[in-house]
Amino acid sequence: SSASTHLAIDLGASSGRVMAGFLENNQLKLAECHRFVNDPVFIQQSMQWNVHGLWSEIQNGLRKAANEYKNIRSAGVDTWGVDYALLDDQDLVAGPIRHYRDARTRGMMQRAWEIVPRDQIFQATGLQFMELNTLFQLVAARLNHERSLDVANGMLLMGDFFHWLLTGQRSVDVTNASTTQLLDPRTQQWSTDLIRRFNLPPAIFRDCIQPGTSLGPIQTSVAETTGLGNVEVIVPATHDTASAVIAVPAKNFAPEKPDWCYISSGTWSLMGCELSHPLVNERCSELNFTNEGGIHGSTRLLKNICGLWIFQQIRKSLDRRGAAESWDEMVARASEAAPFSLYLDPDDDAFVAPSDMVDAVIGYAARTGQHAPENNGVLYRSALEGLVFRYRDCLTMLESLVEHRIEVIHIVGGGSRNKLLCQMTADACDRPVVAGPVEATAAGNVVVQMLGCGEINNITEARQLISNSFGTEHYLPKNTETWSEAASRFASQ
Numbered sequence: 001s002s003a004s005t006h007l008a009i010d011l012g013a014s015s016g017r018v019m020a021g022f023l024e025n026n027q028l029k030l031a032e033c034h035r036f037v038n039d040p041v042f043i044q045q046s047m048q049w050n051v052h053g054l055w056s057e058i059q060n061g062l063r064k065a066a067n068e069y070k071n072i073r074s075a076g077v078d079t080w081g082v083d084y085a086l087l088d089d090q091d092l093v094a095g096p097i098r099h100y101r102d103a104r105t106r107g108m109m110q111r112a113w114e115i116v117p118r119d120q121i122f123q124a125t126g127l128q129f130m131e132l133n134t135l136f137q138l139v140a141a142r143l144n145h146e147r148s149l150d151v152a153n154g155m156l157l158m159g160d161f162f163h164w165l166l167t168g169q170r171s172v173d174v175t176n177a178s179t180t181q182l183l184d185p186r187t188q189q190w191s192t193d194l195i196r197r198f199n200l201p202p203a204i205f206r207d208c209i210q211p212g213t214s215l216g217p218i219q220t221s222v223a224e225t226t227g228l229g230n231v232e233v234i235v236p237a238t239h240d241t242a243s244a245v246i247a248v249p250a251k252n253f254a255p256e257k258p259d260w261c262y263i264s265s266g267t268w269s270l271m272g273c274e275l276s277h278p279l280v281n282e283r284c285s286e287l288n289f290t291n292e293g294g295i296h297g298s299t300r301l302l303k304n305i306c307g308l309w310i311f312q313q314i315r316k317s318l319d320r321r322g323a324a325e326s327w328d329e330m331v332a333r334a335s336e337a338a339p340f341s342l343y344l345d346p347d348d349d350a351f352v353a354p355s356d357m358v359d360a361v362i363g364y365a366a367r368t369g370q371h372a373p374e375n376n377g378v379l380y381r382s383a384l385e386g387l388v389f390r391y392r393d394c395l396t397m398l399e400s401l402v403e404h405r406i407e408v409i410h411i412v413g414g415g416s417r418n419k420l421l422c423q424m425t426a427d428a429c430d431r432p433v434v435a436g437p438v439e440a441t442a443a444g445n446v447v448v449q450m451l452g453c454g455e456i457n458n459i460t461e462a463r464q465l466i467s468n469s470f471g472t473e474h475y476l477p478k479n480t481e482t483w484s485e486a487a488s489r490f491a492s493q
């Protein structure tokens with residue numbers, strides 16, 4: 001077709017893709033050019049991203065795209081949040097680029113609260129407290145006297161980092177900057193007060209840009225090695241969750257009183273509402289919800305729930321024992337397994353970064369006075385049920401925060417393919433579930449590039465395009481009573 005093509009480089013915590021997006025018969029089409037794994041590496045005892053491998057796979061993907069599409073107009077990267085690279089004044093990377101599950105942040109929240117009290121940090125940032133937040137990573141770096149902080153003159157979040165490799169330009173996109181816990185969600189400016197009190201170098205925090213901004217053409221060296229020619233980098237919502245929420249096929253956007261919520265379902269489950277303004281109040285702090293920055297100044301009021309991480313890691317650990325099954329087999333076995341055999345809290349510390357997830361589940365069962373899973377079906381099912389119990393609680397919390405009933409739950413991302421998970425969510429939450437699009441993140445990435453190129457006029461149009469382009473599946477609540485009973489049984493355990 002003659003319509004221009006936009007490349008979404010979408011990096012998740014377990015895999016990355018290069019996707020081509022273009023218009024065809026007034027619909028948005030997405031085609032996968034290249035997919036690759038994203039496995040962390042341990043350098044001594046530190047858990048790091050394999051950024052060299054990722055960069056080389058991104059270029060492989062771009063090369064494939066250049067061979068397949070003749071009319072590529074722009075490209076943009078989205079990634080997970082919170083992680084960063086430091087650059088020095090010679091444009092060299094300063095210090096390692098670590099994984100948010102790296103152990104150096106254990107106990108760092110408490111250390112940080114001794115420097116600035118918890119409620120003051122929340123007031124300044126509106127962010128939920130998680131050890132993995134950039135703030136606690138930087139506090140760890142400072143308290144460990146990491147030299148990289150002294151030589152750095154710029155901090156890039158991961159999407160920004162790959163944009164820098166693509167263009168040679170440094171920029172910081174506001175959506176991912178909003179996950180650092182150093183940004184004021186009301187002004188979208190860095191909190192100079194927190195930066196000073198934590199003794200962080202002010203020079204590394206540069207002004208943020210909005211999604212849709214052009215960074216100019218891909219630098220010559222990259223254009224040559226990939227065969228891409230003259231392609232512009234348009235910054236999407238670089239935080240994957242921000243891109244995914246753009247693609248939720250709901251009717252009313254950034255409302256005052258939302259009557260829908262989303263679950264962006266992948267390695268993490270991000271469950272929340274889209275609001276027109278941040279909600280920074282005491283209840284929000286108590287319930288530990290976050291106010292992240294979305295497209296055009298909208299707020300993503302949400303909670304991080306562990307997500308499919310446990311399910312994925314169970315497969316990894318069975319694989320090491322030569323006993324892994326396919327995702328479909330895992331879901332089939334989970335469907336057949338006896339319900340509510342083992343209750344696990346997916347957000348328990350034991351599951352953050354265990355060396356072996358099956359051992360972690362067995363250990364958790366023993367510690368909480370439950371039977372070890374008697375077969376793989378129960379093992380798989382417990383990982384899904386645990387997640388769904390969290391959705392159920394989170395829905396109640398959300399409704400109390402927005403003071404409105406949530407009528408429908410939209411599940412987007414990879415997990416929307418999992419029919420068992422979608423049905424369980426409808427049942428446990430007693431709400432209809434609308435599942436899809438699966439490729440929400442890439443779709444959200446592409447439409448913001450189209451906006452930046454002037455091919456779409458505004459965000460409402462962009463979202464309509466997405467909801468007209470991808471099918472959804474609907475799940476109505478069924479066994480709601482069994483879930484309520486199980487929930488109260490486990491709560492009293």
Ligand code: LFR
Nearest residue numbers: 079080081082240241268304
């Ligand atoms: C999801 C996500 C979450 C963020 C977590 C860690 O992929 O971006 O939004 O909290 O990864 O960065």
